[in-house]
Amino acid sequence: MENEKWLLGIDIGGTSVKLAFLSEEGDIIHKWEIPTNIANNGSSIISDIGKSVHQKLAELNVPHEKLKAAGVGAPGPIDQEKGVMFEAVNLGWPDNYQLRNLMQEAVGVPVAIENDANSAALGEMWKGAGKGAKDLIAITLGTGVGGGVIVNGDIVHGAKGAAGEVGHITAVPEGGYMCNCGKTGCLETVASATGIVRTAKALLAEYEGDTKLNKNGDFTAKDIFDAAQADDELALITVDSLANHLGLALANIGSTFNPEKIVIGGGVSKAGDFLIGKIGQYFKKYAFKPVGESTDIVLAQLGNDAGIAGAAWLAANKN
Numbered sequence: 001m002e003n004e005k006w007l008l009g010i011d012i013g014g015t016s017v018k019l020a021f022l023s024e025e026g027d028i029i030h031k032w033e034i035p036t037n038i039a040n041n042g043s044s045i046i047s048d049i050g051k052s053v054h055q056k057l058a059e060l061n062v063p064h065e066k067l068k069a070a071g072v073g074a075p076g077p078i079d080q081e082k083g084v085m086f087e088a089v090n091l092g093w094p095d096n097y098q099l100r101n102l103m104q105e106a107v108g109v110p111v112a113i114e115n116d117a118n119s120a121a122l123g124e125m126w127k128g129a130g131k132g133a134k135d136l137i138a139i140t141l142g143t144g145v146g147g148g149v150i151v152n153g154d155i156v157h158g159a160k161g162a163a164g165e166v167g168h169i170t171a172v173p174e175g176g177y178m179c180n181c182g183k184t185g186c187l188e189t190v191a192s193a194t195g196i197v198r199t200a201k202a203l204l205a206e207y208e209g210d211t212k213l214n215k216n217g218d219f220t221a222k223d224i225f226d227a228a229q230a231d232d233e234l235a236l237i238t239v240d241s242l243a244n245h246l247g248l249a250l251a252n253i254g255s256t257f258n259p260e261k262i263v264i265g266g267g268v269s270k271a272g273d274f275l276i277g278k279i280g281q282y283f284k285k286y287a288f289k290p291v292g293e294s295t296d297i298v299l300a301q302l303g304n305d306a307g308i309a310g311a312a313w314l315a316a317n318k319n
């Protein structure tokens with residue numbers, strides 16, 4: 001396809017920036033990454049990206065005209081129409097950062113911006129587990145819990161770009177753990193990798209039976225899932241607690257949007273069908289019946305590429 005243009009997908013994270021050239025159909029042609037330099041309030045992040053893109057084009061012997069447009073996912077709430085990022089604490093950027101204009105200057109093509117979790121949700125919708133679904137909720141279970149809500153093929157942003165922040169739904173109204181957002185009892189405090197380890201430690205302190213989990217509390221989320229799959233009672237109770245919290249939160253979001261699919265990704269989701277099955281049981285228990293019957297809970301498929309695929313979707317559809 002000599003004449004076909006390329007899309008540029010950019011996924012900015014706190015430690016690295018993932019970049020890719022993709023076809024207009026969203027297939028990755030070439031991908032690479034560079035470190036995120038957060039020194040001096042992240043002031044070189046955008047110029048680093050611009051330089052890297054031009055360098056890569058030269059390396060591949062491809063003219064700049066080959067690029068059609070770019071999309072960017074970045075960690076924080078955004079105003080897509082104004083092209084502004086309200087805040088990006090992880091990167092050190094000042095509030096109301098003119099991300100779109102600055103990035104357009106750096107890469108030399110039209111740019112559309114999105115919150116990184118939303119971008120990953122769009123990626124899964126376009127090229128991953130959500131393929132074909134126009135109403136979809138994606139959640140990422142990692143060190144935190146991120147999310148994106150897609151209605152009729154597009155992200156729901158809300159008044160201040162903060163819609164879809166599933167991780168900060170209150171899951172424990174009384175006596176919950178402190179969350180990074182300043183509130184207590186957020187879903188993130190009980191359903192992230194950090195959260196499930198904390199739950200297991202709390203249960204372990206009062207548990208009198210045998211368990212495969214290290215009594216000193218030296219274990220990871222993966223150890224808990226492995227032990228649960230080997231029928232370890234304490235690990236099973238821990239996973240059940242996580243599935244209960246997630247099932248409840250997803251059932252409430254599900255009853256609001258009745259999505260076709262709920263896509264679950266991130267490190268914790270590596271527990272796979274075992275975890276999906278348990279979440280599904282609680283989801284059905286708590287959801288409005290027609291929602292429980294019509295919403296599929298599925299595993300994400302794109303892994304770390306979801307963000308760049310979603311950024312490319314923005315490049316293709318929002319410019």
Ligand SMILES: [Zn+2]
Pocket residue numbers: 167168179180181182183186188
């Ligand atoms: Zn929170």
